[in-house]
Amino acid sequence: MQKMLTLISNVYRLGNASKNVGARMVLSTRFFTDFTPQASFDIKKCELHRLEAGPSETAVLTREQGLQYYRTMQTMRRMELKADQLYKQKIIRGFCHLYDGQEACAMGIEAGINPTDHLITAYRAHGYTFTRGVSVREIMAELTGRRGGVAKGKGGSMHMYAKHFYGGNGIVGAQGQIFESFNMAALWKLPCIFICENNKFGMGTSVERSSASTDYFKRGDYIPGIKVDGMDVLCVREAIKFAADYCRAGKGPIVMELETYRYHGHSMSDPGVSYRSREEIQEVRSKSDPITMLKERMLSNNMASVEEIKEIDVDIRKVIEDAAQFAISDPEPPLDELCNHIFANDLPMEVRGTNPWVKLKSVS
Numbered sequence: 001m002q003k004m005l006t007l008i009s010n011v012y013r014l015g016n017a018s019k020n021v022g023a024r025m026v027l028s029t030r031f032f033t034d035f036t037p038q039a040s041f042d043i044k045k046c047e048l049h050r051l052e053a054g055p056s057e058t059a060v061l062t063r064e065q066g067l068q069y070y071r072t073m074q075t076m077r078r079m080e081l082k083a084d085q086l087y088k089q090k091i092i093r094g095f096c097h098l099y100d101g102q103e104a105c106a107m108g109i110e111a112g113i114n115p116t117d118h119l120i121t122a123y124r125a126h127g128y129t130f131t132r133g134v135s136v137r138e139i140m141a142e143l144t145g146r147r148g149g150v151a152k153g154k155g156g157s158m159h160m161y162a163k164h165f166y167g168g169n170g171i172v173g174a175q176g177q178i179f180e181s182f183n184m185a186a187l188w189k190l191p192c193i194f195i196c197e198n199n200k201f202g203m204g205t206s207v208e209r210s211s212a213s214t215d216y217f218k219r220g221d222y223i224p225g226i227k228v229d230g231m232d233v234l235c236v237r238e239a240i241k242f243a244a245d246y247c248r249a250g251k252g253p254i255v256m257e258l259e260t261y262r263y264h265g266h267s268m269s270d271p272g273v274s275y276r277s278r279e280e281i282q283e284v285r286s287k288s289d290p291i292t293m294l295k296e297r298m299l300s301n302n303m304a305s306v307e308e309i310k311e312i313d314v315d316i317r318k319v320i321e322d323a324a325q326f327a328i329s330d331p332e333p334p335l336d337e338l339c340n341h342i343f344a345n346d347l348p349m350e351v352r353g354t355n356p357w358v359k360l361k362s363v364s
Helices: 016-034 065-086 103-113 126-131 136-143 175-187 232-248 277-286 291-299 304-328
Strands: 002-006 039-042 047-049 058-062 119-121 192-197 225-229 254-259 349-352 358-363
Touching: 047 277, 058 065, 058 126, 058 232, 065 103, 065 136, 065 291, 065 304, 103 126, 103 232, 103 291, 103 358, 126 136, 175 192, 192 232, 225 232, 232 254, 232 291, 291 304
Parallel strands: 192 254, 225 254
Antiparallel strands: 002 119, 002 192, 039 058, 047 225, 349 358
């Protein structure tokens, strides 16, 4: 799966009311006095291609950053699990590609670039839509085809957009195009980071069965490449910072491979267990889950408390449930808006409908 980033420039309840008040006071006191404000972590060394030096092997994480990363990734996870539920209830229809397991990629990329940088992604795009600033409500309503969706209910799972975000896009049969893009980017020394989120499977085929060489970070050949632990948000962040600095310095493009893993199948029509075992999925969850990894770092270094993490989880569940209710109750877009925003012209234009006798108007 190819993703391209273009760089242009509730109280935790303890019992009765009095105990709740006490909990507020204790947590508040710890917040200001006891937590570690910042910590350094050793991270996995990246594999390099045509580079003499790579990203830092040490990452500094502040408490505020850690809490933000945790909240963002956990929101992505809960949003995708809710989408799974709504799809099985036949409230979400059509194509739906879920991102759970790969959250460190989207979060790490966003943490390593600027909001004004431009991002183009493939169709597993819900997480990136969220990190680019679109609300959970708008994403969920788009999944259910409602008027309040980010694309007015007309794009669905695969076509969500935001400022400086031009995804998702279909990538099937796009290998020729990606090599053409490599060539032009290298010729013109364009500030592009080409990212392959290697989640180990192309639909239902493992990378070992489909690729004679699984070193995707070397696929740029004459373009430098980096292979990164895509399950560690800090590894991804540091690698993206390095790549962004490289591009901004006028050195041309760079290719990155983020080794990650998807928990769901390729799409909701794929159960995901006919070509891999449930035990394999569970092993990755237990040993390499990106959210669990970050949480354990925070807790073991006194950068957050268990109660605080639980409060965040409760808040996120409320946000997700509110968004789901909105996505179910919001009206569908009316028929007379079906063809809007097709053309850039200001004047209404006639668009033929499903047969030559049906005419619709397009207003931009």
